[in-house]
Amino acid sequence: MFEGKAFSGADAAPPGRRIAAEAFAALDLGTNNCRMLIGVPASQGFRVLDSFSRIVRLGEGLHESGRLSERAMERTIAALHACRSRLDRRPLRRMRAVATEACRRAENGLEFLSRARQETGIAFDVISPREEAELALESCASLLADGAQRALLFDIGGGSTEIAWVRLDPGRPPALIGYLSLPVGVVSLAERFREAPFSADCFDAMAEEIAERLWSFECVHCIGREIRAGGVRLLGTSGTVTTLAGVAMNLPRYSRPLVDGVVLRREAAERALAALRGLGETGLLRHPCVGPDRIEFVLPGCAIFAAIVGLWPAPEIVVADRGLREGMIMRMMRAERRSSRRIG
16 A cells, blocks of 8 residues: 655655655656655555656657657656656666666667666666566555455556466465556557547457457456356556546546545446447547547557457456566565665
8 A cells, every 4th residue: 555645855755764765666668657666664555755757758650660750759858857866866776777668669768768867867777577567566556455366457558468376365465366468558559540540340349359369368267257266356557548537437536545445336337338439539538537648558458458358358357557667666665675684
């Protein structure tokens, strides 16, 4: 569980050397977004001191060219400079920055990260799809402590979609049984189907392609059979799922405290999905939980969601507005505690 709200500025942290010295920072550079989080330990997790999120579209055009474009890299460098200025406001005990699918796939991905380090001083690790799934699971573990025996976690990203099949044992951390990383996300789908992004045929084609890609994972783990037997939690963490939750809850504007951890009945999620599909371009543009920056990615994300819940029709879906940044901070805090115990 994460305590408090995300807020920024020097006044965010209470005065005192102890709070400043214990700050942990995490930066997640994805295909579509650049996100940063700074937090300090709290009784049941951590308290957020500062957060940052900006759509940078680093992977724009990557599907066609195989490379990161100059414009995309410049947008991202500008966002990283904004992160750097926030990081410099307070002492940090530990920090980690990771890059995911766009930098994994692009021919010039490592070259770009070297440039980013030279210009901003931020050094990135390019993490594997498995670690990406593990970090997402770490951040969402507290939402799975409800007596279920298994969980299926999915993270619909910009350049890839991560699926994690998880064993839940009482008194033990969730254990990853298997994972799948599809090299398909909302950005790559939007670029491939840009000719008719709001048509019903286009939506069905996207969903059908994702379902075919998921089938081999189902054949190995027989998840559908376990869902029918009961005891499986379906948990989604992504902008797509949180947007669907906002629509299902009829929120006048998106609110993380209201959405994070909410449990949606399958029927409510399907009604929200149908509502988004029926809005058309103008309606999506005006919707308070969508907006102009995300309009082209909403329906591709919904198509991925439809494929997942179509293949694995759990009665409820847990919604998580958390991900890699939270998972990294939890890991760093745990490593710090272990180090302190050894020194003690």
